[in-house]
Amino acid sequence: MLTCGRFLSSSAAASTPSPFRNLTLSLLRRPHLRLLSSAATATATAVEPDTKGGAGGAGGAGKPQWKAAIDFKWIRENTDVVAANIRDRNSAANLDLVLQLYDEYLALQKEVERLRAERNAVANKMKGKLEPSVRQALVEEGKNLKEGLITLEEDLVQLTDKLQLEAQSIPNTTHPDVPVGGEESSIVRKEVGSQRSFNFTIRDHLQLGKELDLFDFDAAAEVSGSKFYYLKNEAVLLEMALVNWAITEVSKKGFTPLITPEIVRSSVVEKCGFQPRAQNTQLCFGHCILNRGLYRVHQFSKVEMFVFCRPEESDKCHEELITIEEELYASLGLHFKTLDMATGDLGAPAYRKFDIEAWMPGLDRYGEISSASNCTDYQSRRLGIRFRPSPADPPPANAKKGKGSSGPTQFVHTLNATAVAVPRLIICILENFQQEDGTVVIPEPLRPFMGGLEVLSPKTK
Numbered sequence: 001m002l003t004c005g006r007f008l009s010s011s012a013a014a015s016t017p018s019p020f021r022n023l024t025l026s027l028l029r030r031p032h033l034r035l036l037s038s039a040a041t042a043t044a045t046a047v048e049p050d051t052k053g054g055a056g057g058a059g060g061a062g063k064p065q066w067k068a069a070i071d072f073k074w075i076r077e078n079t080d081v082v083a084a085n086i087r088d089r090n091s092a093a094n095l096d097l098v099l100q101l102y103d104e105y106l107a108l109q110k111e112v113e114r115l116r117a118e119r120n121a122v123a124n125k126m127k128g129k130l131e132p133s134v135r136q137a138l139v140e141e142g143k144n145l146k147e148g149l150i151t152l153e154e155d156l157v158q159l160t161d162k163l164q165l166e167a168q169s170i171p172n173t174t175h176p177d178v179p180v181g182g183e184e185s186s187i188v189r190k191e192v193g194s195q196r197s198f199n200f201t202i203r204d205h206l207q208l209g210k211e212l213d214l215f216d217f218d219a220a221a222e223v224s225g226s227k228f229y230y231l232k233n234e235a236v237l238l239e240m241a242l243v244n245w246a247i248t249e250v251s252k253k254g255f256t257p258l259i260t261p262e263i264v265r266s267s268v269v270e271k272c273g274f275q276p277r278a279q280n281t282q283l284c285f286g287h288c289i290l291n292r293g294l295y296r297v298h299q300f301s302k303v304e305m306f307v308f309c310r311p312e313e314s315d316k317c318h319e320e321l322i323t324i325e326e327e328l329y330a331s332l333g334l335h336f337k338t339l340d341m342a343t344g345d346l347g348a349p350a351y352r353k354f355d356i357e358a359w360m361p362g363l364d365r366y367g368e369i370s371s372a373s374n375c376t377d378y379q380s381r382r383l384g385i386r387f388r389p390s391p392a393d394p395p396p397a398n399a400k401k402g403k404g405s406s407g408p409t410q411f412v413h414t415l416n417a418t419a420v421a422v423p424r425l426i427i428c429i430l431e432n433f434q435q436e437d438g439t440v441v442i443p444e445p446l447r448p449f450m451g452g453l454e455v456l457s458p459k460t461k
Helices: 072-077 079-088 095-125 132-167 205-212 217-224 234-251 266-271 311-331 378-383 422-432 444-450
Strands: 002-008 025-029 035-037 046-048 187-192 256-259 263-265 299-309 336-340 352-360 365-374 413-421
Touching: 072 079, 072 095, 072 132, 079 095, 095 132, 187 311, 205 234, 205 422, 234 299, 234 311, 234 413, 234 422, 234 444, 263 266, 266 378, 299 311, 299 422, 311 336, 311 352, 311 365, 311 413, 336 365, 352 422, 365 422, 378 413, 413 422
Parallel strands: 025 299, 046 263
Antiparallel strands: 002 025, 002 299, 025 256, 187 336, 299 413, 336 352, 352 365, 365 413
C-alpha cells in the first residue's frame, strides 16, 4: 500500500487541523493472500480519540481496550533472547514483571478451571434422586463454589489486563544481521553517486526558496503557528510532481492506489506500534536535530508503500522495497547512502529498518529522506490481520490444528517504506541542482509532471 498524504507531527498538538481537505492516497499490495480480517493501517493526518474506550495503554484504570495476540509461551521459553533484545533496543519493557504476571495468570487460570470442574461435578450429582438433606447440602456447596468462582474470574480478568498492558511494551524481535548499538553503529549497505562539486558559493534551500519565491514561512506562522509553511508558485507544481511521479512509478510494481480517511482511531495507531503523545495528532517526525526551513516541519506530504505478505516472503519484500526507493532516488540524480539501522534506532514494531540519507549541500550534511521497515507479525497480531493458507501450503512450525482442510490461519507480515517525503526531496532538488545564476534544474523524470518545465528561475523584481 502506498500512501500519499498530509501528516501532522506530535508537537503540533495544540493546533487545530486545517479545514482544507488533505490528500491521503494509499497503494496496497497483498501478494497471494486471502485476508480474513484487517483493520485500517493507512496513515492519516490526525488521531481520533477512541470513544469506545481508548487504546491498549491508555484505557481507564489500567484496563486495555484491545488485546494483542502475544505468544507468552514463546516469551517464557526464550527469556534470555527476549531480555537481550530488550536491552539491545534500549526498551523500557519490564520482562521480569511480564513473566511474574504470566506465572500468576497460569496459576489463577488453573484454579478457576478447578472450581469450574467442581461446580460441574456438583451439578451432575444433583440430576438424580436425592435425599432432601443431601440435595440441600449440594445446593449450598454449589452456591459457595459459584461465589468463589465469580471472585476468581474477576481477579483473572484484572490480571489478564495487567499482563496485556505490560507485554504490549515488549518490542518486536530483531533480525540477526541488525548491528547492535546506537545510531552511530548503523552500517552503510550501499552508496550511490558522489557529492557534487560547486565552483560558486552555494545557497541553502531557504535562500533559494526566497529568491525563487517558493515558500512563505512567516504568513503560515501567523495562521497556523511555527514550523508550518506555504508552498508557492512552482513549489506547488514540484510537490504535485513528486507525488504523481512516485505514484506512477510505484504503481508499476504492482501496488494498488487507495485514498484513505485523514483521521484514524487512537487504538489503531497504538496497535500499529505507535504511541500518540497527544490527542488529534499523528506521530510523524524524524530523528533530526535541524529546525531550519523545510527539514523539520509539523505538516508535510508523503507517499508511503505498504505490503501485506506471507511470513516467509517478508525478508524478500523488504529488500524489494529498499530497491524501489534506491531506484527512485537514483533516477533523480541524487547522491545518497543506504543504512542498515542499529538496534538502538529501531522503533518497537520494526524487525529490521533501512534508512536512506541523501546529501544536502546547503545544509552541509546527509539528511534522512526515506526508510523501509519490516514489522513481521508485530502489527498484525495487534490488528488481527490473518490469512488462511491454501491446502497445498505446508503448515507452520508448532501450528495448532485448525478448522477446514486448508489448515489454521496465520498472521500476515506487514512492511512499510517511504517513496517520497516531499519537503526533504524539495531540499535535495533545490540544493543539489542549483546553478550559479540562481536557477534550479528540474530532474528529468519530474518534468512531464510539471508541464514540461525544466528550470526554476528567480522572479524578476
